[in-house]
Amino acid sequence: MSDDLDRLKFQRIGEKSIRLDLPPPDEEPELVQKGLLDLFRAWVAQLPQERRSMPRHKTRPFQVWLGWKKNGDTFVANTARLVDVSRGGAQLLVVDPPRERSRVWVCLGKPTPSDCLEATVLEVRKARQKVCTVRLAFREPCPHAFFEAAVCTLSPSDARRASLYETGGDEGIEIV
Structure with a gap:
């Protein structure tokens, strides 16, 4: 005292x-x-703490298909622009976005089941005028061919061929 x-x-x-x-x-x-x-x-x-377990990689202007079920059984597929991608998720720009927490499929090139990744919509945010930013979390880690095609702007088939060639699984595939 x-x-x-x-x-x-x-x-x-x-x-x-x-x-x-x-x-x-x-x-x-x-x-x-x-x-x-x-x-x-x-x-x-102080150094900022990284909140992501997998870093995001910017992509070149890359168009993908984003599809989801709307109103029960109606399947909607829209074009979207891939902004960035990681092994665990992606960010897209879409004109007509799906709802948050809905299941979606992201497809490279023409939408075929082998080129699609299943994901969950984490967030939908209005970016400008009619365009929305959509954040996705993949249900499984992003396959190497999809990731390489998105980041290196290869066509999906070229990325698959390159992956097979690198891993020694190139039997029956002729790389020209």
Whole structure:
């Protein structure tokens, strides 16, 4: 208690008395002694924590098909622009987006079942005028051929051939 009284200083100005507190003793933690600007600099200097377990990769302007079931059994397929992709998900630009938490299929090139990935819509956000940003989470890790086609802008068949050639599974496929 006497420590607190030692730090207090009173100054009289006219009829009023003003209390001035002295700075805390040196035993206080270092952060308490720093000013607001120093605390802000320390906060900014901290490395941000990556929230994704798999990094996103930007894609070249790449058109894909996005399909989903609407109103029961009606299947809708729209063109979409692939913005970025990771092994766990993707971000697309779509004019007529599906609802959040719905099951969708993303297809490269012509929509054939072998070129499609099943995903869940995480978020739909209006980007500009009629275009929406759609964030997807793939149900299974993105296959190498799909990922390579999207990032390296190969056609899906070229990416499949390159994958087979790299893994030694090129029997019966002639690469020209």
